Amino acid sequence: MxxxxxxxxxxxxxxxxxxxxxxxxxxxxxxxxxxxxxxxxxxxxxxxxxxxxxxxxxxxxxxxxxxxxxxxxxxxxxxxxxxxxxxxxxxxxxxxxxxxxxxxxxxxxxxxxxxxxxxxxxxxxxxxxxxxxxxxxxxxxxxxxxxxxxxxxxxxxxxxxxxxxxxxxxxxxxxxxxxxxxxxxxxxxxxxxxxxxxxxxxxxxxxxxxxxxxxxxxxxxxxxxxxxxxxxxxxxxxxxxxxxxxxxxxxxxxxxxxxxxxxxxxxxxxxIGDFDALATLLSRGQDEAGPVVLGDPSMVLSVDSTGLVVPSAGRVVAVVGLDDVVVVDTPDALLVTTRARAQEVKQVVAALKDGGRDQLT
Amino acid sequence: MxxxxxxxxxxxxxxxxxxxxxxxxxxxxxxxxxxxxxxxxxxxxxxxxxxxxxxxxxxxxxxxxxxxxxxxxxxxxxxxxxxxxxxxxxxxxxxxxxxxxxxxxxxxxxxxxxxxxxxxxxxxxxxxxxxxxxxxxxxxxxxxxxxxxxxxxxxxxxxxxxxxxxxxxxxxxxxxxxxxxxxxxxxxxxxxxxxxxxxxxxxxxxxxxxxxxxxxxxxxxxxxxxxxxxxxxxxxxxxxxxxxxxxxxxxxxxxxxxxxxxxxxxxxxxxIGDFDALATLLSRGQDEAGPVVLGDPSMVLSVDSTGLVVPSAGRVVAVVGLDDVVVVDTPDALLVTTRARAQEVKQVVAALKDGGRDQLT
Structure with missing residues (x-):
């Protein structure tokens, strides 16, 4: 074409x-x-x-x-x-x-x-x-x-x-x-x-x-x-x-x-408005048990868990016994939430701004 | 005496x-x-x-x-x-x-x-x-x-x-x-x-x-x-x-x-055998809402959550919408689990050993 x-x-x-x-x-x-x-x-x-x-x-x-x-x-x-x-x-x-x-x-x-x-x-x-x-x-x-x-x-x-x-x-x-x-x-x-x-x-x-x-x-x-x-x-x-x-x-x-x-x-x-949407996108066509991983799967250890893990800080992330969890690991900030509550992450950003920590937002 | x-x-x-x-x-x-x-x-x-x-x-x-x-x-x-x-x-x-x-x-x-x-x-x-x-x-x-x-x-x-x-x-x-x-x-x-x-x-x-x-x-x-x-x-x-x-x-x-x-x-x-026991110990006498923190409380942002957060890697930890969650942040490894499943953390250690990553255990 x-x-x-x-x-x-x-x-x-x-x-x-x-x-x-x-x-x-x-x-x-x-x-x-x-x-x-x-x-x-x-x-x-x-x-x-x-x-x-x-x-x-x-x-x-x-x-x-x-x-x-x-x-x-x-x-x-x-x-x-x-x-x-x-x-x-x-x-x-x-x-x-x-x-x-x-x-x-x-x-x-x-x-x-x-x-x-x-x-x-x-x-x-x-x-x-x-x-x-x-x-x-x-x-x-x-x-x-x-x-x-x-x-x-x-x-x-x-x-x-x-x-x-x-x-x-x-x-x-x-x-x-x-x-x-x-x-x-x-x-x-x-x-x-x-x-x-x-x-x-x-x-x-x-x-x-x-x-x-x-x-x-x-x-x-x-x-x-x-x-x-x-x-x-x-x-x-x-x-x-x-x-x-x-x-x-x-x-x-x-x-x-x-x-x-x-x-x-x-x-x-x-x-992709939030981490719930991102998890849906990444899990498409995946039948494996365990959370979907955006990044290097060898950095994630999971025991009886589902959801989304983003290991973008080069560290091992272990998740034990949590369903639909969202873990986003970055070099200066870490988020832990659930797919159902993923919309509320903006409250964290608002709190950081209110606290004068704009460099983290 | x-x-x-x-x-x-x-x-x-x-x-x-x-x-x-x-x-x-x-x-x-x-x-x-x-x-x-x-x-x-x-x-x-x-x-x-x-x-x-x-x-x-x-x-x-x-x-x-x-x-x-x-x-x-x-x-x-x-x-x-x-x-x-x-x-x-x-x-x-x-x-x-x-x-x-x-x-x-x-x-x-x-x-x-x-x-x-x-x-x-x-x-x-x-x-x-x-x-x-x-x-x-x-x-x-x-x-x-x-x-x-x-x-x-x-x-x-x-x-x-x-x-x-x-x-x-x-x-x-x-x-x-x-x-x-x-x-x-x-x-x-x-x-x-x-x-x-x-x-x-x-x-x-x-x-x-x-x-x-x-x-x-x-x-x-x-x-x-x-x-x-x-x-x-x-x-x-x-x-x-x-x-x-x-x-x-x-x-x-x-x-x-x-x-x-x-x-x-x-x-x-x-x-203190596990993080559930640690959470119990640290929450004694605390009536505040939110997770108990072992470390600097200003590094933890919580929205509608309870449990235990250990921010020992110098990074902000945000927890949104999780009850009885356990988040332990260290410079080279991160654990996310619940108080009820805290005993199973030893499975992660076993998996790391099995995977030849003894330096993380």
């Missing part, structure tokens, strides 16, 4: 991953880590997944503090392929800035935006979906990939899939985006067969995205285009941009205006 | 403390550790408890590999106060060797043997009991201290207390020693009020001990006296000594022969 002419992959690399502490830190967020045991970090896997489509047309948008780490992990990138945000201003600013830069750089560009910290198990199926999305984006649709739900999650937003778009294979109109529902509502969605998870994957011509933004937030779009025209104004204009997600700023109103398409997709996808 | 003339404190310092791994190691057994958070190790506390009675008449019997560590912890000891066993040969050999050496050194000696790794909460009450035991030992009794049972333990042997000994305040004859009973039997013992725990604390004139040993194991007693007479023969004779506990070799048959007395005592006593 060949690459796609004028296709640009935009990789927003942000988010602290607080619930993955102490592995993920503000100084080294989730996307910089190998969470699949593949030997590649989430950021590197995201790049690997997109390179066959985009070749070297890859733009990473990340926070200024992570610029060097991103370049160190993606050695094939040119330095000007990493756009550093002076401060985090949510996803519309990050993706909009990339769009404004690409609009000037390549008038025929179609961009696809894919978060740096997602896991996709079948890259070929992913790329097939992107190809279909690009075809629809060339017809001026704002296109989202609709992930096939595997359970009635209340943690994701949903896309309500409408009628197929004539002449655009595998693409349908979007009726609406719906916010994270209750589990009961999610079960009803799944029963209809016409709802998909919204994974925040958008494929669109940069000009279309900015023009849509201009409809509802004209000053926002103007500011982004002003920065692209005159990059020296970044520091001045960036702090004036609204902090808003691309979903709220553009995707939802554009769907109501009949401008959004969805490519329903069936590749396995994970947003 | 003054010291006791000719009283010699013998401290057998042996035992690996396998169930306290990874804190306790064969290279640094239990008695070398501060398990009470007092700032003093169990060995140092044992010495501190005995020094008011024995002054500098203290003899530590330990394995050759631990001789230097013992001297480093007990800086007030003369080098010849530490007797190094060439290899472990159980308690009769260790205590008998000390007896044979003292028999030659001080014909009026009364020795008291107290393990280096026990915890005694009321040292003054302990010393009162020893004083009474010494008075009986001067009358040629083999005297044991009988610990008041606090629950029907099946982990300790018991002493059956007989009639008071006329003229020896607080001392009674021993009817018999009984091996570790079932919990039901232990309950029956406690109901009678005439059974005490056998903590292996013996007070006796060295000559009486060796003469008793000679009755049942004449060659054993002869060999010990030969070593004392000619220390150069230690390496030759030591490997010939039977591996037997002092209880079986002497105390039990001597009790049957009506030669053993008991001083029933009420000082709080603990043999």
């Amino acid at each position: 060949s690459s796609i002419d004028h296709f640009w992959a935009v990789i927003p690399a942000g988010g602290a991953g607080t619930r993955l502490w102490p592995l993920s830190r503000s100084s080294a967020p989730k996307f910089l880590h190998d969470l699949s045991g593949s030997g590649r970090t989430l950021l590197q896997e995201t790049r690997d997944r997109l390179a066959p489509l985009a070749e070297d047309r890859i733009v990473v948008v990340t926070g200024e503090p992570h610029r060097e780490a991103v370049l160190a992990q993606l050695t094939e990138l040119a330095a000007d392929s990493v756009v550093a945000e002076p401060a985090p201003r949510d996803s519309m600013a990050a993706i909009g800035l990339a769009a404004a830069l690409l609009e000037r750089r390549d008038p025929d560009a179609v961009m696809g935006s894919f978060a740096a910290d997602h896991v996709v198990a079948d890259p070929e199926a992913f790329r097939d979906a992107v190809r279909r999305a690009v075809a629809a984006a060339r017809e001026d649709w704002l296109v989202t990939l609709g992930i096939e739900p595997t359970f009635p999650s209340s943690a994701f937003g949903y896309v309500h899939v409408g009628d197929p778009l004539p002449g655009l294979e595998g693409a349908s109109a979007v009726r609406e985006f719906v916010e994270k529902p209750s589990v009961a509502t999610a079960e009803a969605y799944l029963a209809t067969g016409s709802y998909r998870w919204n994974a925040g994957m958008f494929v669109v011509r940069p000009t279309v995205l900015l023009d849509l933004l201009h409809q509802w937030h004209p000053e926002f779009a103007d500011a982004l285009r002003a920065i692209a025209a005159e990059p020296a104004r970044l520091a001045e204009l960036w702090p004036t941009l609204p902090k808003i997600a691309v979903d709220h700023a553009v995707a939802e109103p554009a769907a109501d205006a009949g401008r959004v398409a969805v490519v329903p997709s069936s590749f396995p996808w994970e947003d | 003054s010291s006791i003339d000719h009283f010699w404190a013998v401290i057998p310092a042996g035992g690996a403390g396998t169930r306290l791994w990874p804190l306790s190691r064969s290279s640094a057994p239990k008695f070398l550790h501060d398990l009470s958070g007092s700032g003093r190790t169990l060995l140092q506390e044992t010495r501190d408890r005995l020094a008011p009675l024995a002054e500098d008449r203290i003899v530590v019997v330990t394995g050759e590999p631990h001789r230097e560590a013992v001297l480093a912890q007990l800086t007030e000891l003369a080098a010849d106060s530490v007797v190094a066993e060439p290899a472990p040969r159980d308690s009769m050999a260790a205590i008998g060797l000390a007896a044979a050496l003292l028999e030659r050194r001080d014909p009026d000696a009364v020795m008291g043997s107290f393990a280096a790794d026990h915890v005694v909460a009321d040292p003054e009450a302990f010393r009162d009991a020893v004083r009474r035991a010494v008075a009986a030992a001067r009358e040629d009794w083999l005297v044991t201290l009988g610990i008041e049972p606090t629950f029907p333990s099946s982990a300790f042997g018991y002493v059956h207390v007989g009639d008071p000994l006329p003229g020896l305040e607080g001392a009674s004859a021993v009817r018999e020693f009984v091996e570790k009973p079932s919990v039901a039997t232990a309950e029956a013992y406690l109901a009678t009020g005439s059974y005490r725990w056998n903590a292996g604390m013996f007070v006796v004139r060295p000559t009486v001990l060796l003469d008793l040993l000679h009755q049942w194991h004449p060659e054993f007693a002869d060999a010990l006296r030969a070593i004392a007479a000619e220390p150069a023969r230690l390496a030759e004779l030591w490997p010939t000594l039977p591996k037997i506990a002092v209880d079986h070799a002497v105390a039990e048959p001597a009790a049957d022969a009506g030669r053993v007395a008991v001083v029933p005592s009420s000082f709080p006593w603990e043999d």
